[in-house]
Amino acid sequence: xxxxxxxxxxxxxxxxxxxxxxxxxxxxxxxxxxxxxxxxxxxxxxxxxxxxxxxxxxxxxxxxxxxxxxxxxxxxxxxxxxxxxxxxxxxxxxxxxxxxxxxxxxxxxxxxxxxxxxxxxxxxxxxxxxxxxxxxxxxxxxxxxxxxxxxxxxxxxxxxxxxxxxxxxxxxxxxxxxxxxxxxxxxxxxxxxxxxxxxxxxxxxxxxxxxxxxxxxxxxxxxxxxxxxxxxxxxxxxxxxxxxxxxxxxxxxxxxxxxxxxxxxxxxxx
DNA sequence: AAGCCAGTCAACCGCAGGGGT
DNA sequence: GACCCCTGCGGTTGACTGGCT
Numbered sequence: 640x641x642x643x644x645x646x647x648x649x650x651x652x653x654x655x656x657x658x659x660x661x662x663x664x665x666x667x668x669x670x671x672x673x674x675x676x677x678x679x680x681x682x683x684x685x686x687x688x689x690x691x692x693x694x695x696x697x698x699x700x701x702x703x704x705x706x707x708x709x710x711x712x713x714x715x716x717x718x719x720x721x722x723x724x725x726x727x728x729x730x731x732x733x734x735x736x737x738x739x740x741x742x743x744x745x746x747x748x749x750x751x752x753x754x755x756x757x758x759x760x761x762x763x764x765x766x767x768x769x770x771x772x773x774x775x776x777x778x779x780x781x782x783x784x785x786x787x788x789x790x791x792x793x794x795x796x797x798x799x800x801x802x803x804x805x806x807x808x809x810x811x812x813x814x815x816x817x818x819x820x821x822x823x824x825x826x827x828x829x830x831x832x833x834x835x836x837x838x839x840x841x842x843x844x845x846x847x848x849x850x851x852x853x854x855x856x857x858x859x860x861x862x863x864x865x866x867x868x869x870x871x872x873x874x875x876x877x878x879x880x881x882x883x884x885x886x887x888x889x890x891x892x893x894x895x896x897x898x899x900x901x902x903x904x905x906x907x908x909x
Numbered sequence: 910a911a912g913c914c915a916g917t918c919a920a921c922c923g924c925a926g927g928g929g930t
Numbered sequence: 931g932a933c934c935c936c937t938g939c940g941g942t943t944g945a946c947t948g949g950c951t
Contacts, residue, residue, distance in 0.1 A: 655919070655945075676936065694937080695920065708918095730939060741939075746918055913951080921943070930934085 652687045656696055660686060664693055665701050673697075699742045706738045710747050718744060718752060 652660075667684035675683070677690035686693060699705075710718075714736055721732045729741035729748075736744065 653921075678936070689921090691922090691937085692920075698938095700919075727940065742919080745940075750917055911951105913949105915947105915949090917945105917947080919943105919945085922941085923939105924941105925937105925939085927937085928935090930932105 650687070651681075651689045651692070653689075653692070656700075660688065661696070661701060664697060668697055668701070695742075699740045704738055705740055705743075707743060710751075714739070715752060718748060719756070722748065722752075 656664075663684055663686055667680070671683075673680060673694075677694040680686075680690055680693050681688045684693070688696075717735060718732055721728075721735060725731055727745070729745040733739045733741040733744045
């Protein structure tokens, strides 16, 4: 036995809203607001609609303070970032975007961003990592280093206080060893060392420090020990194209695609 | 011109959870 | 604490549209 429907389906109209219905709902909301309940609103507004339908129509479409479509690159970046942390918490994600509805964000993700991410992931999994582009399309300027993008001053809230683990991120580790070997490096760590050495940095941590210094940042004591990412602290976050597992980058045989990680105090890859 | 197909997005459905009694 | 009502949320559906054959 399921839950009883919230309204008599035979007595209410369903499907697309007519301009007349929109006018009636808009007029009612502008004159009275929704001071009562959504359930009783339809009869008061003279609508043969379910209360839930009225609520949805108002919140997602008729409300004057919302925008439709035309998502900017910056909004896309924020959505990617928040989705990587929160999953499909669309209302939470939408709340971080000015004048966007959860339904709009969800549709945008399902119709555009998800496909773009899948395409990027496919390209990423087949190309040698040192040549792969950022895992996500970004409006960021060209990074000082090939593997470490500059800080992005995005208004991304921190939602997780404890240490991060590999499981918190998409970790396309499978099949990555072969590309390294194909390029003449014995492992991911070797490839890292090769690449950083070629760029004049002794290690990934040094490269990160170089990048942060170039950005004029003083907050990043990032991996200052030269051995671990867990010491990273800054405000805002940054891209990590290479992440080491374990106490030393030399032992890094794991790899993560470039994601924007908003950091509160620590990023600990365990 | 007609049919097919993929993409988009408004709308629906059912569940979870909060608040009141 | 138990129950009921209502709201909010996320997954899904289906109508519509434009491009392609």
